[in-house]
Amino acid sequence: MIDHASGALEIASAVKAGTVSAVEVARAALFRIGALDAHLGAFTAVTAERALDEAAAVDARVRSGGDPGPLAGVPFAVKNLFDVKGLPTLAGSRINAGHPPAGADAELVRRLNDAGAVLVGALNMGEYAYDFTGENSHYGPSRNPHDPARMSGGSSGGSGTAVAAGFVPLALGSDTNGSIRVPSSFCGLFGLKPTFGRLSREGTFPFCSSLDHLGPLGRSAADLAAAYDAMQEPGAGTPVSPVLGQGAEGLRIAVAGDYFARGGDPAAFEAVATVAEALGARDTVVVPEAARARAAAYVITTAEGGSLHLDRLRTRAADFDPATRDRLMAGAMVPVPWYLQAQRFRRWYHDRVMELFSRVDVILAPATPCTAPPIGQQTMVLDGVEMLVRPNIGIFTQPLSLIGLPVVAVPVRRPGGLPVGVQVVAAPGREDLALRVAADLEAKGVCKAPVARGETSWER
Amino acid sequence: MPDNTFDAEGHVDRMAAALGLTIDPDHRPGVVANMARTAEIARLVTEFPLPDTVELAPAFRPGEESR
Numbered sequence: 001m002i003d004h005a006s007g008a009l010e011i012a013s014a015v016k017a018g019t020v021s022a023v024e025v026a027r028a029a030l031f032r033i034g035a036l037d038a039h040l041g042a043f044t045a046v047t048a049e050r051a052l053d054e055a056a057a058v059d060a061r062v063r064s065g066g067d068p069g070p071l072a073g074v075p076f077a078v079k080n081l082f083d084v085k086g087l088p089t090l091a092g093s094r095i096n097a098g099h100p101p102a103g104a105d106a107e108l109v110r111r112l113n114d115a116g117a118v119l120v121g122a123l124n125m126g127e128y129a130y131d132f133t134g135e136n137s138h139y140g141p142s143r144n145p146h147d148p149a150r151m152s153g154g155s156s157g158g159s160g161t162a163v164a165a166g167f168v169p170l171a172l173g174s175d176t177n178g179s180i181r182v183p184s185s186f187c188g189l190f191g192l193k194p195t196f197g198r199l200s201r202e203g204t205f206p207f208c209s210s211l212d213h214l215g216p217l218g219r220s221a222a223d224l225a226a227a228y229d230a231m232q233e234p235g236a237g238t239p240v241s242p243v244l245g246q247g248a249e250g251l252r253i254a255v256a257g258d259y260f261a262r263g264g265d266p267a268a269f270e271a272v273a274t275v276a277e278a279l280g281a282r283d284t285v286v287v288p289e290a291a292r293a294r295a296a297a298y299v300i301t302t303a304e305g306g307s308l309h310l311d312r313l314r315t316r317a318a319d320f321d322p323a324t325r326d327r328l329m330a331g332a333m334v335p336v337p338w339y340l341q342a343q344r345f346r347r348w349y350h351d352r353v354m355e356l357f358s359r360v361d362v363i364l365a366p367a368t369p370c371t372a373p374p375i376g377q378q379t380m381v382l383d384g385v386e387m388l389v390r391p392n393i394g395i396f397t398q399p400l401s402l403i404g405l406p407v408v409a410v411p412v413r414r415p416g417g418l419p420v421g422v423q424v425v426a427a428p429g430r431e432d433l434a435l436r437v438a439a440d441l442e443a444k445g446v447c448k449a450p451v452a453r454g455e456t457s458w459e460r
Numbered sequence: 461m462p463d464n465t466f467d468a469e470g471h472v473d474r475m476a477a478a479l480g481l482t483i484d485p486d487h488r489p490g491v492v493a494n495m496a497r498t499a500e501i502a503r504l505v506t507e508f509p510l511p512d513t514v515e516l517a518p519a520f521r522p523g524e525e526s527r
Contacts (some may be wrong), residue, residue, distance in 0.1 A: 084496055210518050295504035302498055325489030329483065330498050333475035338502040345505050346517035391497075403517075 004032050004166035005451040008074040008223040010110065011169065012116065015073035018062060018094035022055035022073030026118050033167045036459060040143045042161035044080050045087050046121040051075065054118040061116075067291035069116025070226055077172040079156050080122035080182035081129060082106040082214075083203040091205040092125040092155070094138045095312055095319050106203030108172060108214060108231050115230035120168060121156030127321040128238040129174055129207040130305055130328065131155040132182050132393035133375075137321040141375050144187055145452035146418055150372040153186035153393070155179040159217050160187035165459075170218050170227055174204065176211045177297055178367075178397025184217055186372035189449045191217040192224045195428045196404025199231050208304040210343070211297065211401055219449040221438035224408065229433060240432040248362075248440035249415030251433060253281035256365040256425075259290035259337060260396055263383050264369030267420050268396075272366055275422045278446040279437065285360055288352045293399035296342040296349070298391075300402075303339040306331025323390065350403040357427040363436055366396045367409045367421030400425055408434040410447040422447075468496035 001018045002011055014020045030048050037043050061068040078084065081091040083102035090096045097105040109119060124142040126134060134142045134157025142157035144150040145165040152160045156173025160183025163171050173180040175193040184191030192215045199214050206212060216227040221254055222244055229239040255261075255276050261269065261284075276282075287293075306313070306328045313320070313329055320328070355362070369382050373389055380389050405428060409421040424441075426434040453459070472492050476483050483491055 035483060251511070289508070292504050292508055295501045299498070299502045299505060310479065314479075317482075317487065319482060322487070322490065326487060327494050329481065329487070329491045330472070330494035332479060332481065333472060333495060334502070338506055340512070340516065341508075342505050343516040343518060344510050344514045345508060348510055348514050350517065404483070 004028065006169065007220050008071060008169040008218060009226055011074050012070060012072045014069060015058065015082050022058035022118060023052060025073050026051045026055035026075055026120065029120050029168060036165065036346060037167065040145060040148060040161050040165055041124055041140045042142050042158040042165065043077065043165060044090060044124050044139055044158070047084065047119055048132070051118050051120045054113065057210055058116050058118065069114065069418060071230055072116035074117045074170060075120045075168045076112055076117045076172070077119065077121045077162050077168050078172040079111060079125050079159050079174055081125065081174055081205040082109055082122070082172060084109060084119065084122050087122055089205050091129065092127040092136050092139070096205070098365055103449065104203065107200040109203070111231045112227065117170065119139050123162055123171060123350070125158055126155030128305070128309065129155040129176060129179060130324045132159065132178060133157070133390060134183060135375060143375070144372045146188060148373070149374055150418070151186060153183035153368070153372060153373055156183050156217065159183060160189060161415055163187070163189050163217050163219060164452050170223060172214060173217055174207070175213045175215060175401060176208050177301060177401055178394040180215050180217060180365050181397045181407060181409040181421065181423060182393055184411065185367035185419070187244060188411040188413065189217050189219060189421030190221055190411065191215065191409040192228055192431065192435070193401060193407045194228060194431055195406045198211055198237065199217050200233065206308060208301045210300050210304060213401065215402070219451070221408070221435050221442050225435050235450055236292045237429070238432070240435050243432050244436055244439040246436055247443070248437045251361045251437065252359070253279050253362045253364065253437065254283040254285040254360045255281055256287050256363050257284040257398070258286045260365040263395060265371070265382060267371055267414060267417065268366040268369050271420045271422050272364055273289040275410065275441060276364055278441060278444050281364060283360070285356055285363060287356065287399065289349060290399040292345060293349050293402045294395060296345045297332060297398040297402040299338055299342040300346070302327060302331030303334040306334065347403055353403060354427070361426065361433050363425040365423045365425060367423045368393055369395055371418035371420050396423065404428060406431045406434055408438040410438045411449045412447055466496065466499040468492050468499060471495055
């Protein structure tokens, strides 16, 4: 039976078999969004008419015996920094609301449509993607379906909320410093940040061109793989879906020690230990100079972001989210030698980490230092040290996206507790290995991403 | 360790003038605090010795359109 908890491939299979129509699936998704999203804040726009038209076209292809695509009838939604024809690309801002509507869809939206998926809307996000919380002063927070008083994580907060709430089985997000992996961790989902440059950014609102990545969030490794395969550059890479069943046997898997083994809550490290034990991973590796890598990512991000928004900061400062504005203004003032040294360090660090991948295939690390904090919380205590929440949620994600490594965030359920994620990290271009490990963990029952049930009052 | 030698307030004032950026007095404390934090974080990178031969990481590929 297909319902709101069904996965993308499950839906596609049923639509192709004709046991459910794409229009029925789309209507059910739109009904659930209409009934429940007011409590959760996932969407900034619902494209109901378009969704029903796309679904009808899929059904027509099924009826005519044509190929409706590998994601036939799968409802999906995109972070609202992706262009959606007819909608202004808000990028979480008030300022962009005055922009003309996009004249065409983003490239990745087109590719998912071509694969038969059905767009149901655009998703809330942290302003201009400069966020780890999922909070937004203009459009409200995207809430965590496991506990709506808590953060979804950002900046792809609406993406995490929408998938964990069962509104859609698949959403697209962007990840500059962790913005796919953080909401995946907080909302208990699988999330893929592919290798830097592997998926097209055409038709998306930029943040930091040196570090911006796009990718999917879903409730299974197979769904991520199917979405990734549908979005890959034609001819650029081998499809990853066919190899998922190979499991993790024979892979050299190590746990990241040192920097990645301190500075978080016990829950974060227990999750890594659980995953490592299931995989039989006993070795530890040290990612060299990870703290400096995080610092370099911070400098590059703030400098490029500040430069990108400089004219808006000159003319419309009061219209920014205050938390974004102050950081972007400071970023615009970063001296050039700091920025260039960070970009040179990036090259040096890349070469050292590549040496690690001559000895291991996959590295495990925490995704976030904690489970989802309450919305609005400003500070937290990690490892006995009080620190600001907003900039420190990404301490374990930033050193990895600095050099564009492919990472799958996998969700570890904690009985009676909130979910928390683990990063499965591979060498550039080896999304297949990270997804194989994620699928293996899922098959072993260690990682799973069920739709959040109405543990609190949002779903009665 | 905080970088006590960095004058965040002076830097913000001089850079704002250089960039033609008017900072509302209500916004200034937040900008200064972020500038001070950025300087402290950047020091981790700038104090790290790198050989002169290490190149910048961003790749510009002539003939290739942006993606």
